[in-house]
Amino acid sequence: MLWLALHLPLLPLExxxxxxxxxxxxxxxxxxxxxxxxxxxxxxxxxxxxxGMKRATALALAADLLLGEDSAxxxxxxxxxxxxxxxxxxxxxxxxxxxxxxxxxxSCLRLFGGLRRLLVRLHDAVAPLGxxxxxxxxxxxxxxxxxxxxxxAGRGSLLAGPHVSGPQAARLAALQALLDEAPxxxxxxxxxxxxxLQGMGLQRLSDLRHLPRAxxxxxxxxxxxxxxxxxxxxxADARCWLELPERFESRLELFTLAENTEQxxxxxxxxxxxxxxxxxxxxxxxxxxxxxxxxxxxxxxxVPASVLRVELAxxxxxxxxxxxxxxxxxxxxxLPAPTLELTxxxxxxxxxxxxxxxxxxxxAGESEGLVRLLERLRARLGDxxxxxLLACADHRPAQASRSVPALRPGDGASPxxxxxxxxxxxxxxxxxxxxxxxxxNAALPLHRPVFLLPEPLPLGERGALPxxxxxPLQLLSGPxxxxxxxxDGAPEARDxxxxxxxxxxLVWLWRARLPAPAGxxxxxxxxxxx
Amino acid sequence: VAVPPALSEPxxxxxxxxxxHRLGPARAPVFGTGFAALxxxxxxxxxxxxxxxxxxxxxxxxxxxxxxxPALAALQGQERSLIWFDPPAEPCAWALEALGLRTRxxxxxxxxxxxxxxxxxxxxxxxxxxxxxxxxxxxxVGAVLAWLPARLPGDALRxxxxxxxxxxxAAFLLRDEAAxxxxxxxxxRLLLASAAPDVLRVRLLKRRGPPLxxxxxxxxxxxxxxxALARSRAGRRALPAAVPxxxxxxxx
Numbered sequence: 090m091l092w093l094a095l096h097l098p099l100l101p102l103e104x105x106x107x108x109x110x111x112x113x114x115x116x117x118x119x120x121x122x123x124x125x126x127x128x129x130x131x132x133x134x135x136x137x138x139x140x141g142m143k144r145a146t147a148l149a150l151a152a153d154l155l156l157g158e159d160s161a162x163x164x165x166x167x168x169x170x171x172x173x174x175x176x177x178x179x180x181x182x183x184x185x186x187x188x189x190x191x192x193x194x195x196s197c198l199r200l201f202g203g204l205r206r207l208l209v210r211l212h213d214a215v216a217p218l219g220x221x222x223x224x225x226x227x228x229x230x231x232x233x234x235x236x237x238x239x240x241x242a243g244r245g246s247l248l249a250g251p252h253v254s255g256p257q258a259a260r261l262a263a264l265q266a267l268l269d270e271a272p273x274x275x276x277x278x279x280x281x282x283x284x285x286l287q288g289m290g291l292q293r294l295s296d297l298r299h300l301p302r303a304x305x306x307x308x309x310x311x312x313x314x315x316x317x318x319x320x321x322x323x324x325a326d327a328r329c330w331l332e333l334p335e336r337f338e339s340r341l342e343l344f345t346l347a348e349n350t351e352q353x354x355x356x357x358x359x360x361x362x363x364x365x366x367x368x369x370x371x372x373x374x375x376x377x378x379x380x381x382x383x384x385x386x387x388x389x390x391x392v393p394a395s396v397l398r399v400e401l402a403x404x405x406x407x408x409x410x411x412x413x414x415x416x417x418x419x420x421x422x423x424l425p426a427p428t429l430e431l432t433x434x435x436x437x438x439x440x441x442x443x444x445x446x447x448x449x450x451x452x453a454g455e456s457e458g459l460v461r462l463l464e465r466l467r468a469r470l471g472d473x474x475x476x477x478l479l480a481c482a483d484h485r486p487a488q489a490s491r492s493v494p495a496l497r498p499g500d501g502a503s504p505x506x507x508x509x510x511x512x513x514x515x516x517x518x519x520x521x522x523x524x525x526x527x528x529x530n531a532a533l534p535l536h537r538p539v540f541l542l543p544e545p546l547p548l549g550e551r552g553a554l555p556x557x558x559x560x561p562l563q564l565l566s567g568p569x570x571x572x573x574x575x576x577d578g579a580p581e582a583r584d585x586x587x588x589x590x591x592x593x594x595l596v597w598l599w600r601a602r603l604p605a606p607a608g609x610x611x612x613x614x615x616x617x618x619x
Numbered sequence: 620v621a622v623p624p625a626l627s628e629p630x631x632x633x634x635x636x637x638x639x640h641r642l643g644p645a646r647a648p649v650f651g652t653g654f655a656a657l658x659x660x661x662x663x664x665x666x667x668x669x670x671x672x673x674x675x676x677x678x679x680x681x682x683x684x685x686x687x688x689p690a691l692a693a694l695q696g697q698e699r700s701l702i703w704f705d706p707p708a709e710p711c712a713w714a715l716e717a718l719g720l721r722t723r724x725x726x727x728x729x730x731x732x733x734x735x736x737x738x739x740x741x742x743x744x745x746x747x748x749x750x751x752x753x754x755x756x757x758x759x760v761g762a763v764l765a766w767l768p769a770r771l772p773g774d775a776l777r778x779x780x781x782x783x784x785x786x787x788x789a790a791f792l793l794r795d796e797a798a799x800x801x802x803x804x805x806x807x808r809l810l811l812a813s814a815a816p817d818v819l820r821v822r823l824l825k826r827r828g829p830p831l832x833x834x835x836x837x838x839x840x841x842x843x844x845x846x847a848l849a850r851s852r853a854g855r856r857a858l859p860a861a862v863p864x865x866x867x868x869x870x871x
Binding site: 455456458459461462463465466469470473474475476477478479480481486489490491492495535536537538539540541542543563565566587589590592593594595596616617618619 | 677678679680681682683684685698699700706707708709710711712713714715716717718722723725726727728729730746749750753754757758759760812813814815816817818840841842843844847848850851854
């Protein structure tokens with residue numbers, strides 16, 4: 090067995106600071122529980138604020154001290170995110186006390202190419218969560234946890250040497266030698282008896298081990314000995330493994346009311362980092378997620394929460410990309426009231442790893458980059474503004490060509506034939522009317538204009554000829570009669586002509602098949618040949 | 620006094636230098652226009668990559684897409700995509716197919732124009748420029764066509780030109796001809812007008828090389844069949860006395 094321990098010494102403070110606006114994280118911050126300071130950050134410690142002080146004492150030392158309540162659920166959420174990040178590497182992950190995550194990695198060392206590479210990847214996975222991490226490796230779970238917490242100066246990272254490689258017995262011996270030097274307060278039960286142990290002159294774990302076991306157990310309880318035995322590998326240490334939830338949900342209560350989307354985005358970044366850690370553990374990519382913003386009640390009336398759903402055309406695991414999409418979406422959102430709390434939910438994942446990255450630009454890389462670009466454009470401009478053209482088998486110009494949203498959630502690489510069919514299915518009720526566009530056919534005549542006016546433009550008439558911009562048009566080609574649509578309620582019976590403008594450009598006109606009554610418009614401009 | 624060889628041929632010193640009486644070299648790959656006469660007048664022999672190309676039109680629909688279609692179709696043939704920003708009307712998929720363009724590799728972005736059937740909302744032009752810049756910067760687009768208003772701040776154009784340097788494809792800005800009096804950073808500017816049906820008159824307003832005095836008449840892919848063309852010629856012979864052709868009256 091080889092255990093890795095990730096000890097998070099500053100977890101409560103970091104979990105609290107994540108909900109602060111960025112500029113306030115630099116100042117003096119302390120956490121308080123039952124009127125006593127429990128945790129201080131470096132800036133507060135420099136001013137003399139120490140854990141255990143009363144609130145009034147701390148405020149006398151640093152008047153601008155930012156005091157936050159110590160909140161167990163908040164810490165649990167942050168700790169869980171670290172555990173999720175670890176679950177991406179091994180299924181054997183467990184929590185130890187309040188601030189340590191333990192991983193059993195012996196079985197996956199080969200997969201990741203050795204402990205050193207595994208540690209680098211683990212570091213990369215945990216780093217976005219923004220916690221200070223003390224790491225240690227040991228052949229027993231408790232031993233690793235103790236070493237990580239102790240993290241003795243001058244002993245290196247404790248991640249190399251005989252307690253990592255070599256047979257189990259040799260590793261246990263090395264661990265024991267290392268633990269003999271450790272102070273007694275490291276052991277959980279030892280911390281309660283710290284005063285008594287010190288009074289008896291017992292400083293190190295080796296001192297404890299040299300005492301008669303029966304007497305030690307009578308004075309300090311069997312728990313102390315049990316822990317010592319487990320740490321040294323002389324007693325079994327059963328652990329419950331953490332299970333990964335099917336759905337992701339994480340909440341973040343903001344310390345100050347978020348008035349604008351910039352503040353929201355900073356806080357949502359924390360949640361997104363947790364989401365990515367969870368999705369990585371599920372070996373899947375995120376297809377859609379929902380951000381819910383709970384608002385402050387206004388005039389004693391509750392304001393309904395704003396819900397922002399972000400769908401990705403191409404499932405992704407890149408936190409930066411998700412953040413970018415969220416930024417564009419949030420920028421368009423008008424918040425009804427300041428926001429108190431954020432919730433991020435996700436249960437839509439696409440299993441399977443993303444395609445490999447490419448060293449040189451390739452077609453696949455370009456298509457993926459294009460989808461990303463279109464996603465960005467869509468996030469800012471809206472779904473109905475990033476369009477793709479669809480050719481339909483219809484003679485009526487208004488129906489022959491249709492614009493549909495270019496990206497549909499769940500599409501693969503977008504401008505491809507498969508996704509076109511998918512969007513065709515989604516866009517049109519009449520499947521049969523839609524064709525996938527034919528292969529390029531140079532033999533198609535150019536008798537359709539590229540630009541079609543959305544509404545036909547009525548034209549005047551002079552001497553039986555249509556007039557456009559004050560000049561008569563010269564009819565060159567036509568009539569081409571289009572008389573269809575009697576079966577679907579939008580019948581059309583028109584004669585189309587190609588005409589030449591005064592400057593030589595070509596336009597497309599039509600006239601109703603049955604002459605209109607005198608005095609009414611006969612001619613309509615439909616399009617221009619570009 | 621012997622002139623050092625570098626000074627006798629200063630254009631060899633730096634790729635940005637060229638002799639004023641010759642066409643400059645292309646600084647990036649070019650895409651052939653598909654029209655030999657036009658290729659001969661463009662630096663490098665085609666539409667430049669990594670630079671803006673401005674096309675100035677009296678109105679939409681003088682044949683600009685038939686001018687660009689061969690180059691765009693060739694780009695699509697390399698499996699690269701097109702993005703069009705704010706085309707002046709609804710593009711017709713069948714007409715594009717007939718021009719050799721594949722609509723599945725074409726994305727139309729409506730960043731400003733009011734949508735059909737919706738309230739007439741006009742997004743601020745900042746969104747247009749942002750979207751255009753993103754497309755150019757991404758480097759994943761084969762060609763970008765943007766129909767921009769004639770009035771554009773100079774720094775916006777400069778920003779686009781900087782963004783275009785990251786864009787490994789052609790970038791065309793189509794603007795109203797009113798913009799041709801204003802300075803522009805685009806290294807290639809063309810003024811298009813219709814000379815006759817299926818003939819496009821191209822004036823090169825700006826290029827790396829000597830100014831081109833005579834406009835170039837480019838025969839486009841014909842829309843009209845032969846009898847219709849003959850009818851047009853017959854009509855033109857009768858017409859000039861009555862109607863002066865406005866294409867000739869354009870100030871240069």
